[in-house]
Amino acid sequence: MVDEGAARPKRADARRNKETLLDAAAAVFVASGVDAPVRDIAAKAGVGMGTIYRHFPTRADLVIAVYRHQVEACAEAGPALLESSDSPHAALAQWIDLFVDFLVTKHGLAGAMQSDNAGFETLHAYFLDRLVPVCTQLLDAAVAAGEVRADLAAIQLMRGVGNLCIGADSDDGYDARRLVGILVAGLRLAR
Amino acid sequence: MVDEGAARPKRADARRNKETLLDAAAAVFVASGVDAPVRDIAAKAGVGMGTIYRHFPTRADLVIAVYRHQVEACAEAGPALLESSDSPHAALAQWIDLFVDFLVTKHGLAGAMQSDNAGFETLHAYFLDRLVPVCTQLLDAAVAAGEVRADLAAIQLMRGVGNLCIGADSDDGYDARRLVGILVAGLRLAR
DNA sequence: TAACGATACGGAGCATTGTTCCGTTTAGCA
DNA sequence: TGCTAAACGGAACAATGCTCCGTATCGTTA
Numbered sequence: 001m002v003d004e005g006a007a008r009p010k011r012a013d014a015r016r017n018k019e020t021l022l023d024a025a026a027a028v029f030v031a032s033g034v035d036a037p038v039r040d041i042a043a044k045a046g047v048g049m050g051t052i053y054r055h056f057p058t059r060a061d062l063v064i065a066v067y068r069h070q071v072e073a074c075a076e077a078g079p080a081l082l083e084s085s086d087s088p089h090a091a092l093a094q095w096i097d098l099f100v101d102f103l104v105t106k107h108g109l110a111g112a113m114q115s116d117n118a119g120f121e122t123l124h125a126y127f128l129d130r131l132v133p134v135c136t137q138l139l140d141a142a143v144a145a146g147e148v149r150a151d152l153a154a155i156q157l158m159r160g161v162g163n164l165c166i167g168a169d170s171d172d173g174y175d176a177r178r179l180v181g182i183l184v185a186g187l188r189l190a191r
Numbered sequence: 192m193v194d195e196g197a198a199r200p201k202r203a204d205a206r207r208n209k210e211t212l213l214d215a216a217a218a219v220f221v222a223s224g225v226d227a228p229v230r231d232i233a234a235k236a237g238v239g240m241g242t243i244y245r246h247f248p249t250r251a252d253l254v255i256a257v258y259r260h261q262v263e264a265c266a267e268a269g270p271a272l273l274e275s276s277d278s279p280h281a282a283l284a285q286w287i288d289l290f291v292d293f294l295v296t297k298h299g300l301a302g303a304m305q306s307d308n309a310g311f312e313t314l315h316a317y318f319l320d321r322l323v324p325v326c327t328q329l330l331d332a333a334v335a336a337g338e339v340r341a342d343l344a345a346i347q348l349m350r351g352v353g354n355l356c357i358g359a360d361s362d363d364g365y366d367a368r369r370l371v372g373i374l375v376a377g378l379r380l381a382r
Numbered sequence: 383t384a385a386c387g388a389t390a391c392g393g394a395g396c397a398t399t400g401t402t403c404c405g406t407t408t409a410g411c412a
Numbered sequence: 413t414g415c416t417a418a419a420c421g422g423a424a425c426a427a428t429g430c431t432c433c434g435t436a437t438c439g440t441t442a
Contacts, residue, residue, distance in 0.1 A: 011389060011438055037428060038220075048392030055431070115359045119429090152369070160370040163354045170307045170351075178343070179351040179374070186377025202409055202418060218391060239421030244401070310400090 018055050020045045026066050033107030034063055060123035063112065067102075071130055074098050078134035088141035089148055093184050095138055096161055099131070100180050103165040110165035132158060148187040157187075208310040209246050211236045215331050224298030225254055251314035254303065258293075264319055265289050267323035268373050280339060281330035286329055287352055290322070291371050294356040301356035324348060348378075 010018075024045035028036045038059065043054045056062035064071075078095050085091035104111045112120060113127060135154035142148045161180050168176035201209075215236035219227045229250065233243045247253035255262075269286050276282035294301045301313060304318060326345040333339045352371050359367035 008388095013438070014390060017390085038430085039428075044391090048373050049394095050432085051390075052390055054390070114358045116358065149373075152373070155364070156366065156370065159358075159365050160355055160373075163357050166350055166352075166354050166357065168306065169307045173346070173349065179347065182340075182343070182351075182377035182438080183370070183428085184372045184377070186373035186375070204409065205419060208419085230399075236415095240401080240423095241403085241421055245419075250400085341425075355394085 014055075016120060017045075017047055017051055021052060021062075022046065022053055024061050028107065029063075034112050035061075035108050035127050037090055058119040060112075060120050060126075062127050063109070064122055067106065067109075068121060070163060071103055071127065073100055075130050075134050082138060082141060086136065087147060088145045089188065092135075092138040092142050092148075093181075095135070096180060096184055097177070098178055099158070099161060100165055104168040104176055107169050110162050110168070114166065128155065128158075129177070137139055141188075147189065149189055151185065199218060205246075208236075208238055209243055212238065212243060212246055212253070213256055214313075216253050216356050220257060220297065223251075225303050226299050247312040249313060250315075251303075251311050254300070254314055255317050258300070261293055262318065265293055266321050269329055273329060273332060277334045278338060279329065280379065283326075283329040283333050283339075284297070284372075286326070289377055290370070291356055291368055292353060292354060295359040295367055299362050301359065302352050304353050305350070305357065319346065319349070333378075338380065340380055343378065352379065 021041070027043050028041045028044050032040065034116065038049065038052060041062075042049050045052070050064070060171070070129055074095075077093075081091040081094050082088065085094060103113075113124060132155050135158055135183045139152075139154045139157065143150045160183060163182065165176045168174055195319065208213045212232070216232050219232045219235050229240065229243060232253075233240050236243070243253070247256065253347060265286075266287055272282040272285050273279065294304075304315060323346050326349055330339070330343075330345045330348065351374060355370045355374065356367045359365055
């Protein structure tokens, strides 16, 4: 209702701290995974607990902020792949490879994605809002081309792919990419 | 080394408490999932924290004890299916259906299975020790029949299936069975 | 430039949950 | 009946998420 046009700009120290926190969180996430204790991130950034929670009300908000760039890049790659690939199914497969690469290189991110812990809905919602439409576009194209079955929604496919990526980083014997490849192969219709 | 033949039998109250605990744990697992607080289980059973940890040193031991019957049943179903089915691939698919049914009906069990939290190795190890050989037998038969690709180990397949079952109970829109079906379909070689 | 109010900060503190430890109780035996 | 090993219960500790509030600082205004 109010929406004061341009809200008063943040104080300089607040902006600075937000940047510091993002850098620290990125570093800690790489070192200890996205489940790293909030205290560790605060310590790394040299700020108090209160500061971190003021800037990022939930851990999910912090994770989103840290990985926003990469999610955007993944989202934007979808239409590009659709144009440059030989077939829609190939484009879909390539795009899912990108998605898998993103997930498995972030310790524990795939696990956090499916966690039903309160506070992670935001994370879940952001990923889905941004990526499901892209996946839907690719999947629809492949269905229209008669290459894949039509009875699976994009969101289901992405949940499955996300789940297959869980634990991929902590277990050398587990090859998420291969399993996802098999899943995508299972999508194909017999010709 | 020592292995006193028949170790002295447990005291009657200890045996009774173990049973009570198993019943309470089963009830709490159904109500709140396998991640239910240990305190809740102790309270439900009317015993102290110490008692639960004495009988089951880790949560995994308790989970194993509660579900041992069903794991055994699943393991024994493997060879039976192989004999009664039309093809090894069909037997494999049916067996995996059993496995999936087991996982999705236990709130959070699939998640616990892949958790790399210390203390869950026992659970992991038990499931794998008991079920991987069965899955290997089915998979090998299907490979020998030329029905499925030969480059995926049974343990990998089971990890993938287990992962796909994560969160299946807490989200109505997610159909683990269907995704597992697609995965298994992806295993097939073109004829 | 000095004062002041809004903004932001820090970290103590509370809540939850896994796990351990030890003083107390009790079953089973002699 | 008395004794001892076995078992018990729950207080206490540790890790971690999250909140709250007294204090410090920024930025504006007189």
